[in-house]
Amino acid sequence: MTYQLHYWPSIPGRGEFVRLALEAAGASYVDVARGDEQRGMGVPAMQRLLAGPDLARPPFACPFLVDGKRVIGQTAAILLYLGPRLDLVAKSEADRLWTHQIQLTIADAVVEAHDTHHPVGSGLYYEDQKKEALRRAEDFRKARLPKFMGWFETVLERNTRNDRAAIPHLVGGRLSYADLSLFQLVDGLRYAFPKATGRVLKKAPRVAALHAGVAGHRKLAAYFASERRLAFNEEGIFRRYRELDA
Amino acid sequence: MTYQLHYWPSIPGRGEFVRLALEAAGASYVDVARGDEQRGMGVPAMQRLLAGPDLARPPFACPFLVDGKRVIGQTAAILLYLGPRLDLVAKSEADRLWTHQIQLTIADAVVEAHDTHHPVGSGLYYEDQKKEALRRAEDFRKARLPKFMGWFETVLERNTRNDRAAIPHLVGGRLSYADLSLFQLVDGLRYAFPKATGRVLKKAPRVAALHAGVAGHRKLAAYFASERRLAFNEEGIFRRYRELDA
Structure with a gap:
């Protein structure tokens, strides 16, 4: 199918x-x-x-x-x-719900990352809400970004299956769709806020290791090298506007 | 339990x-x-x-x-x-996922309703982001509120089980948690934006009927009359700031 x-x-x-x-x-x-x-x-x-x-x-x-x-x-x-x-989640109801709960928190972080450049309205141009964006982005960098990444780090730290694993996973000892989504969130944040994200990832080494691990996934590495993978750009959720990073 | x-x-x-x-x-x-x-x-x-x-x-x-x-x-x-x-969702996987999909769209609307008064940062006071709030609220009233309510109206309209029902439901012919959440969203919007929501509901008669139907639910009516039901206030998601409504 x-x-x-x-x-x-x-x-x-x-x-x-x-x-x-x-x-x-x-x-x-x-x-x-x-x-x-x-x-x-x-x-x-x-x-x-x-x-x-x-x-x-x-x-x-x-x-x-x-x-x-x-x-x-x-x-x-x-x-x-x-x-x-797709065999990208564990079998038990508890594990599946926990994976979904993490996914919903990733989704919340995605909304907030988007709203740094569109705090007034998604139908308006960035240029027409730049002043508001400067304030929102500052709050995101200082308060929200560390809070989200701190929580993901805690989740990885408390997953005992990661104690002896080469690559950390959010849920149990195997790759889930939430791992892939956290990879993408971190990837986007590194594109949009290279300075702020770099600082935060130093305090979230497990999140950084998960990102590196997913990047090295065999099928995904082939995908990333293909034309199917679209580059981040200034029409999307994660945009690099230098004035919004610090 | x-x-x-x-x-x-x-x-x-x-x-x-x-x-x-x-x-x-x-x-x-x-x-x-x-x-x-x-x-x-x-x-x-x-x-x-x-x-x-x-x-x-x-x-x-x-x-x-x-x-x-x-x-x-x-x-x-x-x-x-x-x-x-709690027997608040249908049995089939398709119906459950559709109910959840609607719930996630309600959650998106809740975030946007909240951000009308906190467009810069949820940790800051409203008074410190009032200017930004005026712009965000205008966009919400003019673009987002009608879009969300129009979609809920379409969902109710296309649910054929509502054709002969006294009270419309979002999924099939029975009450689901999504109906309850849409009630709460509408209730909050009517509190926060009485003028704008009143206008929008005139074009969404099925949404208005669902709201009235849930309000008349026997157990919920008793709950609404109890002290367990908390009133909307200016510390919450839905806040009545007259300057944000029109």
Whole structure:
């Protein structure tokens, strides 16, 4: 079964959290909005599902996943669905819920990282909210970024399965979709706030080790070297505006 | 089994989304941080779990739920866990995931409603970010509030089980935790933005009917009349600052 992933074609954004799970598992998928419009793909195909009258259960926004008749929106819900199917989550209900709880906290951090450059409104240009962005980014760097990373570090530290592991994992002794998402969050933060993130990671060595470990994952390393991996840029969630870092 | 709910004692906040599920189901629970410190409850009991060294899987923030040895954070994850146990979600995997997807979109709306009065930082006073709040609230009223409510209206409209129902439901023909959370979101928005929300609800009659239906739920009506229901106030997520409504 080939999954369909629907997301904006020019940014990694939230779609990347899903893409990493699909790639790490070697799953068969089509990145619909990056496909050829002549062949019924591209952004119009995505918009048709998002804004059209056809779906009984329409997603609020992209990314969304199509699996046969199922259409699933919300990044964390997509990963909740894919986790067992891609063998990227443990088997027990307790472990699955804990993985999801971590994922939701990663999602909260993603919103806050985005809002550093869009504190007034996501529909407005950065240039029209730059003054507000300077204040919000300062609060993010000083208060929120250390708080989030400190919590992830604690989670890794208290996972006893990491005591003798070469690469730390958030849940138990195996790779989960939450590990992949934390990798992507850290990757984005290092792009957007190289100075602030560098400082914070010095105090979160396990988070830094997880990031390095995921980067070295065999299938993902091949993916990162491919054209399928989109670079961070100033249209996405993680943007490098030098004035917002310090 | 008595559940323990941990949340700030003086605001409805995110804890209320969990409380509504527990109350609607008539579940036995203790509101720990609102209990007596002399008897080992109160805010210190909550802080001990949040900030202490004891938990292998500590929540990032409150609300969190304790069920025996399980400690579960993140409002949507708590409801994902409680849904089947309180009979507040349908049985099939597809319905459960759809209910959760809706819940995550409600959670997104809650963040944005909160950020209207705290666009710069949640650790700063409103008075220190009032100028930014005026701009963010305008964007919320004009763009985001109608978009969210329009989507909920579409979801209710496309649920064919609502065609002949006295009270509309988000998923299938029965009450789910997402219905309760949408009630709470609408209730909070009506408190914080009475003018803007009144306008939007005129174009979302099914959302308004769901809100009225949940308000009339037998067990919840008794709860709303009790001292257990906390009133909205200017310390919480939904705050009535007249200058932010229009």
